Amino acid sequence: MARRSDHTHDEIRAMAVAAARAKIENAGLDKVTLRGIARDIGYSPGTLYNVFDSADELMMRVNAGTIDDLVAALSAAERNGAEPDLRALLAIYRDFVEQNRHRWQAVFDYSLSDPGAAPDWYVAKLNDGLAVVERAVARLPGDFPYPPAVVARVIWAGLHGIFSLGAEGNLKLVTDRDAADLAEALIALIDRAIRH
Amino acid sequence: MARRSDHTHDEIRAMAVAAARAKIENAGLDKVTLRGIARDIGYSPGTLYNVFDSADELMMRVNAGTIDDLVAALSAAERNGAEPDLRALLAIYRDFVEQNRHRWQAVFDYSLSDPGAAPDWYVAKLNDGLAVVERAVARLPGDFPYPPAVVARVIWAGLHGIFSLGAEGNLKLVTDRDAADLAEALIALIDRAIRH
The missing domain is CATH 1.10.10 (Arc Repressor Mutant, subunit A)
Structure with missing residues (x-):
């Protein structure tokens, strides 16, 4: 070498x-x-x-770059005062996941040896991405059975479940709908719950 | 040996x-x-x-046993003509996941070499479990922007995302709520969307 x-x-x-x-x-x-x-x-x-500091730090730097790229794509939708709705953000998320499948999966698959030790800069990036979703939730007319921050995290985790099961081939065992269809249904249901 | x-x-x-x-x-x-x-x-x-036939078949038999146990627990809630609501089913699911963490994760983590080749008996078991959720959805008063079968699969995938992120320690990076809280919020939002 x-x-x-x-x-x-x-x-x-x-x-x-x-x-x-x-x-x-x-x-x-x-x-x-x-x-x-x-x-x-x-x-x-x-x-x-x-x-x-560790192999963990290397992986977290890679994952932080992935999250940066996604947050940049989501934030771009808010450029010039634009106010993207949840459907518009979903389309950005879906395209990003499809075009960066391995990198995106790594963000979730890479469990930290000690999750409590995730550095602040990494946690801040994750929350920056969620803040864009949170603002789109907060703009919905209607009343909120849960704070927008909680709704945004339900959406984030729910989409993760849908796209993971889709990527692993498990989704097609139980439905003809693909991950994008189920993701759209999740967003439409949550939108409807808040406009209640 | x-x-x-x-x-x-x-x-x-x-x-x-x-x-x-x-x-x-x-x-x-x-x-x-x-x-x-x-x-x-x-x-x-x-x-x-x-x-x-293969190592895949052994793993699928193990996973089928796990799904059997969960479906049995969900089905027991329908005993004697009882009609459990989504919250009751969620409590059963949550308890099962917490008490069988490794086995449950294995159902999802074990990607088949060829998902298209999953045997009929395995797929049937998965769908039996989803049918219990589907019946609870169909009993909700209100109108359905999506068929109960689709709503049940959104719930299934959404809960998988929430509990996976919780188990991996990723959830706590972005919220004080635990997986059970977010799961309850998901169910409450979907319930509300349908009662619209």
Whole structure:
């Protein structure tokens, strides 16, 4: 293995994150090992342990990039004061999940060794994405049996269930509808519950 | 390894399913290998390949037992002509998931190599469970923007998302509510959408 020392720590971090992201997109989360990523960028595993606190941190940086990209897509719908409704946000989410299937699944499949230790910047990103959904919920006319923040999280978890079951092939065992159809039904039902 | 030949094929199948179930409950799905299960029951891996079409079939038999147990619990709520509402069914589902966490996760985590090849008896069991939910939906007063069969599947997938995220520790990153709270909110919102 070529040992190089012509990169700063920040550069090595960025290279490792990019390599892990590419590996996930092309081969899935199962194929990512710190050793493999080190080889991909021409450094030793020890170097990666020097620049990341742990393998967890590397994975969280990759997942944070994924969440960043989704939050950016959702936020773009609010540009120039636009007020996207839940259906518009669902379309953005659905397209993102379909175009970034492996990366998106990794956000959920990668359980932290210690979830309580998730860094603040990671949690902040997740909540930024949810805030866009929360604002769309809060704009609905009607009354709220639950606060918009709770409704947004029900939507987030519900969509995750629908798209996960769809991706794994379990959905088609029990219905002719695809994940996009069921997601639309979930959103329409929640919209209707609030307009009650 | 002791090679025994004092069991019928049906007995060996039952022993292997019981051993795999115990392994999942005690150690999680990751620890189940056909080789390990064979060792646990004192037979060679070759014998297991003789009595099961594939490792997939063994896992599906285990999962079918899990679904059987849940469907039995849901169906018991309909005993003597009782008509359980969605909240009552949710309580049964929640208790089952909490008491059988590993087994329940295995139903979802175990992707078939070829989902299109899931045997009819497995698919029938899944749909039996959904039929109980579907009947509870159909009993709601109000009108249905989607057929009860679709609403039942939205509930099923939505609850799966909520309880999966809860089990993995991801839920607590974005809300103080636990999985049971969000599940109750999902059911209440859908109930309200239909009573509209």
